[in-house]
Amino acid sequence: MDVSAVRTEVETDRPPPRKKRAWKIVRNVVLGVLGTIFAIWLVLYITKGRFLRGTFESIVGRSLEREVSVGGDFQLYFAPVDIKFVAERMRIANPAWATRPDLFSARRIETRIPPLSLLWGRRRMRWLDLIDGRLDLEWDAAHRRNTWTFSEGKGEPFEMPLIGRATVSGTTLRYLDPRMRILVDVGFETIRAGAGRINDRLRFSGTGRALDSAFTLSGSLLSPNSTVANGENKLQATARFGRDWIDVAGTLPSATQIEGVPLRVSARGWNMAELLNILGVAIPESRAYRMRARMVKQGNDYRFTRLTGRFGDSDIAGRFTVRRGDPRIHIDADLTTRSLDIVDVAPFMGYNPDLIATRGVAAASGQRGPVPRLLPDARLRVDALRRFDADVRYKVAAVRSRRVPISNIDLTLDLDRSLLTLSPLTFSMARGEVASDIVIDARQAPVRTKYDIRLAPTPIARLLAGWGVEEAGTSGTVRARAQLVGVGDTVHRSLSTANGRIAITIPAGTMWTRNAQLSELDLGTFAYKMFQRKLKEPVRINCGLIGFTVRNGVAAADPILIDTTKNVVLGRGGFSFRTEAIDLAVRADGKKFSLFSGQSPVGIGGHFAAPKLDVISPQLVARAGVGLGLALVASPVGAVLAFVDIGDAKSAACGPVLGGATAAAQRTRGGDKRDDVGRGTTSKEENGKRKKFLGIF
Template identity: 55%
Template sequence: MAIAPTLDRSRDYARRAWTPRWLADRPRPLRIAVRTVAIALLALFAVWLILFVTKGRFLKGPFEGIASSALEREVSVGGDFQLYFAPIDVKFLAEDVRISNPDWAEADQFFTARLIDTRIRIFPLIFGQRKMKWLTLDQGAVALERDEDGTRNTWTFGDPDTPGEPLEIPQIERGTVSGSRLVYRDPPLQLFADIGFETVQAKDTRFDSDIRFTGEGTMRERPFTLAGNLLSPNETIAGGSNRLALRAEGSGTVLDVSGTLPAATQLEGSDLRFGVRGYDIANLFDFLGVAVPSTRAYRFTSALTYDGSEWKFTGLKGVFGESDLAGSLRVGSPNGRLKLIADLATQSLDIVDVGPFIGYDPRRLDDMGKAGAIRQVNGRPRVLPDATLRIDALRRFDAELRYKVAKVRAESFPLSNIDLTLGLDDSLLTMEPLTANVAGGTITADIALNAREPVVRTAYDIRLSPTNMGRLLASFGTEQSGTTGSVSARVQLAGTGDSLRQSLAHSSGRIAFIIPAGTFWTRNIQLAELDLGTFAQKMFEDELKEPVQVNCGLIAFTVRDGVAAADPILIDTKKNVMLGRGGFSFRSEAIDMAVRADAKTFSLFSGQSPVGVKGYFAAPAIDPISGDLVGRAGAGIGIAAVASPVAGLLAFVDPGDAKAAACGPVLAGASAKAQRTEDGEARDDVGRGTTAKSEDGEQSDEDKDGQRKKFLGIF
């Protein structure tokens, strides 16, 4: 019975002999915890020691099996294999490495290398970050591919049908590569690139090595080349940074990037300078697979950095065409979708440089100036741009843009202080609002282009606040000092089509210019009053510069499927009622209108003949001698022949019976049906003209049925 206590005392003595004095007196749970940690550390040390001594070569088989299962790709190592801690970071070496591609890829292997030798930092790895202290790669090859739909890629491992994830490159602080290449295939972007890498001895003693790379490829069937180098710092020099220099050329675009990187593949925290030049900036953004407006020849510089989520172009400045540009641009991928955010400003914008924004060919504008906006189609001049939207590219990205222009240089259109807010959200492009100052008035536009549906639909709502006509039309002969009249306007159209011309050619809506009471003074008075008798009378009395007194006026058109008909053209002045009929076509760009003035007072020498406005948008023509005037002249000659020369003047007498307009419906922009005389009677002299001809030269249905007569010369 006395043996058991003796044994217990022996065991207790043994435990105390192996337990440090500071721990022997501690509570039992603490002693157990400390011993557990000590055993775990001892076990880890044993593993570390075994791996360090054996270099982990015995893990080759398990590594291939585990990696193949995790990646769902075949992973093999044909030569030497090492995986161990040295002393803390993970040392990994493998020879003849192969990682296969999914079956849909063009290349059989995603990655191959004769040798890969790297040291991976252990503490960042614990927190899910892949950082390599250094990497040696010999005869390596990487094949990055996206499928035809752009939904899958070869760098997203696991289930081969899993949607592709963004490419994340491990951070490599220093590296040496030899005989290695990278191939990138992107069918949706129509992009192919083949880049080779080679390390040479750096001549600068501050750097250990110089990784040089050259490559070529195609983008949308257009070839490009690139070349550059990356200098890795000498470890013995503290504070060294990797120095990058890159140049890419293609499709008339030259891109230069230079500066420093914290690590060879670490872009976050980089300090770079970016420069680009070319003949059309849209070609540059093609490399991102997005569509931006074209420009004339350009060159820009900026600072460039990456903050982990966005590329930031700051201090951007340069020129496009004859215009300047400054501001900032951010490019990121929130929610996995590419997004551009820009804040840009121009001090002086040449009107010719606006052309490419709305679809004109920038090269034609460079070669021909404003004349480059006009093309001949089937023998007719055409000015509306018909460059189609790249709907596929619009659907790939979102955008937010704020753009301001201080002044526009234009010969005959005083435009300034443009302020544009543009948004692109899932194929819905909006310009809300676009504001500008024109001759002291304000243009406000809300434009929405919806490309979410198969057929692109565009809605235009453009408004002009009351604007002095003297300033607005000064370049057309208006005297500012004698013109108090103003004009306001609104254009509301909605159409379908993937170009500006097509959307207008298939648009419907209304266009209205309203002229309230005021004076209008012109250097060409016969075009203001359109009354030959009044003009002659003023000419004989030397009173050519007396202002025209305008009571109210409306120049309005109803647009149906791209064809605009006057609805109405009605201007009431002190001495005349000016009436217009006809219209124009966005389809053929033809103009077929006539304007005449009926006198309110007796006029002896009045031709009373319409002035025709014909031709095309690009080449309008005014015809003040219409068939009606020729007919009157013929009638006058006939009367004079059978009676007397004085009797022949009867053909040119205007009895002065024009009915003054009620200004209420005019100033309200009402249609022709709502117009009234000053006595309240419905007008019967507006709204019965023909419309312009269609693109194939045929007149509208209303013209074909014979219910409307041709308006030129016939009222």
Template identity: 60%
Template sequence: MAEEIATAKPIRTLGTPLASTIAVLTTILGLIVLAWTILFVTKGRFLKGPFERMVASQTQREVKVAGDFQLYFAPFNVKFVAEGMRISNPQWAGRGDFFRAKKVDSRISTWSLITGNRRINWLGLEDGHLDLQWDKAGKRNSWTFNEEKGEPLELPLIRRALVQGTMIRYLDPRMRIEAGIRVHTVEAKDTQFASSIGFDGTGTVRGTRFVMNGALLTPNATVSGGKNELKLHAEAVRTQIDLSGTLPGATEIEGADLHLDMRGQNLADAFSLIGVAVPDTRLYRFRSELTKAGNEWRLTRLRGRFGDSDLAGKVTVAMTQPRLMLTADLATRMLDIVDAGPFIGYSPQASAAGAVVTRAAGAPRILPDAPLRVEALRNFDAKVNWTVRSVRAERLPISNLKLGLTLDDRLLKLSPLNFSLARGTVNSDIRINARRQPVFTEYDIRLSPTPMGVLLAGFGVEESGTTGTLKARVELTGTGNSVRDSLASSNGRIAIILPKGAFWTRNVQLAELDVGTFVQKMFEKKLKEPVQINCGLIGFTVRGGIAAADPILIDTEKSVMTARGGFSFKNETIDLAFRADSKKFSLFAGQSPVAINGFFAAPGINPISGELLARAGVGLGLGLVASPLAAVIAFVDVGDAKAADCGPVLSGASARSQRDEKGRPRNDVGRGTTAKSESGKQSGDEKKKQRKKFLGIF
């Protein structure tokens, strides 16, 4: 029995591990309670020195608290009080303090300290000063402590605040922003709100002065359903902005429900404040909902007007690096042609007054010359889609415009840029490369088969009787910071093809100055009798901004029309000699060119050419010495013209490939006086006969 008792194993006490765990947890909890009690009783005043040293070490700044200091749990939030507190600026920011205040009294969410959300449930600030600066390189700032790279400014989430006599200064040399804002809390009159934080300030943005004022109404804790209500009014460079709505917290913009009302004389003024270039506009007013999500500012339910045009859609501005990103999806029901002028470089005020024509050296100019804002393109990227249902224009039947715009580091693409024109479609792709200086632009504009009658109807010509169509393409490249400059240096091709179709007899007879046939048909009431166009090509070769006819050839059932000359993008002059040879015998047919001259802004037609005057003189002489019938002989068209070869025409043959009835190269195309340079001398290339095969672009 004794041996059994001696060899028996001790019985393990049940629950020992659980008891040990409970003991450890009880000890930890006791220590926490003890620490909490010590901090609560002493208010944590003994932590003043350690606090100064620790914060100074972490921020590499001088940190001092001249007066009372408290840091404890009350009961669950962290209570922080500091009198006469200051934190110095970093050395690169110069002398002065980043932060100083007569008194700071706050309650900080303990859980937010663990998660890093930095939520302040209550903030009392008396006679504070906050100096927010970026360095000149835009790499460091005064609020990012102990970091080589500055982070964007993110204010802590403040639920409620009481601020007295506080000044906030913001300086960003790179963005050219300098602002001073005063903040002061007053008692609110509305019982729903406990206080009103008023603010006002002035400053400059990119050299433009602005003023602002507003208030933030903080909710009364005794009234349910209250939210921080914001009201802000700002004015700058002929622009007024009103912002109103509610915030989840005093500084909590994320998920805010805000309403924006913006109006002014020119929308480009407002966007210039953030370094974004948009076309000029006339008077405008827009309203939208505004909220913030992450690094994005979103304008939704946008609606308003600019000039006599409407606009709706949504816009997002993302504060990304190295450039902010602008995206937009916009729609317009009716776009006034005057409001479209600034998109290609016309002044909105000038186009509204009908004064798009300027003068240079006494000559009229109409090509837009507003320079591209190259420097502004460095600040942002963009992706914009814009649709326009109708365009209000007196003479241009334009509708269904669709624009896709992308900007990537100064490379601007307008693709597609499409619209309906007189039941045809214009498809465009324009590429503007501002990475190069001067700016390099590529134009590729294509017109699908379009009824001539509808197109001419916009210019006062009756549509009935004309069934002909045309298709065209412009393919040019040029350098320059404006449309005028790029076209003045452009190279490429311009071509218009006329497939088969019917045109008014009146139009054809006038083109060939066949007065006899015109008068005869007028009395016979056959002016609207259609004449068939067999084929036609109007082509120009463009070199250095000078466009030379290459070729112009139209074959109808009754005549062969040709032209020579061209026009100049440099000085906007026109010098074309247009001629039509009848295929049939006709009296009074003027077998000499009709001159189309003048300027783009003021073209002229002169049928009385030197050749025609000489023939008229011969006819007059014969009439004096012989009989009146002899004077008619000089105007007789014996109908010696042969039908043009439609194959070469429609296949895009050059001027040299076009030949007369004897097989000789025609000498009445591709040789205009505008092919000369402005100095009056032809270059070596201009002196060469045009041999280049027309681009197979159709």
């Protein structure tokens, strides 16, 4: 027997290797799956998947937990790769709490969807044909649920699917947010097709209401036929809110994609406060404005960069971001102004800028009656402050003003859950540096405001020069601080109830003799200096304090005390934030003998908006009467005796003065308690009776 033949036969009967057998199994499985898929595809393609209508309604309805129905033709199949979906008289119900029965309804909808987009990433439609579509998007009153989030729990923001091309007819969209008080109804015009091409323009228009502001909306989507190949879509839209307009323009990569796409935005109108009120953001009134910026939406953020524009006669530039939050909107801004007209600042203080420009501050303050008023009575919008938070930085290089020399404004604003903080707020006034911290607590009722305003040590000469006065011969400095706390929702009301202290201190320095003698009314010395032509000879100031204690809106001199080498200047009285009345008397007691000295108070009266200086005081008139009497009964020389100042004024201890201490703490240079600076009140006891001040006490 042939051994080799037997071996060959045995090898032929052996089973194939394991690898070959596994490969055959895999091949057969793949072929079976592909065959099954092809069979399903073929069945669906031939039948157009019409037999799946009931299954579609049941499965989709259960997954959405909503009623889903198709009342007409239904198609669901692969054509050849994309999923083609056609449904007539389709509707998806709204939840029971919604104000409209249907989330979506359409007479006919036809679309093609890439299959993989349903598994990974955002949903995408290659094209969409929609006839008589109705889409209703709505939040509940608590802003926790919405009609388009198909699950229990917190409602998610609405995201449109990416649509490469859209053909619509008679389609409308409605959006309602009760908490933000926003309602929008938009309709889309019909797109007509011809010669295998679609129109280049998709027009839309509608109306709406944001808070209490009604608006109209119109625009178009310029969609060239290249859109089919993922080309570009040019968007143009205009919204009008009364006297304000917003224009948006840009190029979208698809018909509905705005995420991350830079858009050109411009706004114009008569009042920025009316415009931002649409978002529930409260700002002071403004004059006519025109601005433009670049806007990019990233998630919940709307970022506006490259901002430039004007409001009134002032410029503005910078950037800001609006973040949609829950429950409040957040504003983050960094703004600058090169030149700010003082009239355009008026709204930030509660004044009407147009009235200021034409009739002055007193007319614009909103006050009426025979007495002019300066403090504004514009109310803080507490309700609006509860709807948003803010972080704002604002810088102004120069302020154009004929009377108020202000420049270099630097403001940091923080609004956190109705707590408004302006800190720091710094600026230069008449070349003096002012820093302030203002905290407005609107979390409580009534609103509580804390003021802390400080003037850094500043040469008096610089201040005088800033106000247009020659500064030569003056070397003294001045510093000041006001700390007040009041309640009320207007500047006038908060100051009318304020308590605190105001102090202006003057360290050692010199002043013009002319200015000093005029304030002292030392007629003899002034005449002597005038004849000797030495009007600018310096007079030494040892120290000075102009202090007021404020109680319930009334400021009492506490004390007014200025010590010079020749005189001690004292003041009594005060002023009222309530009535804005001023009732001050300042007099100078000489330290040296003076033959001709008025030695009587200079009265400062009137009101904040119209102060008055009364040089001829009743005391001076009385002394003149005494002098006249002496001249009649004695001799002309006797009349001079009524104006003689024996020079017995006591020098002040400068420690308490420079420390801003109250009247009770003031001392003479010898250490004795002063009895000529009052008691820090606006009333005094005379014969056991209390004298009224400003008609208040």
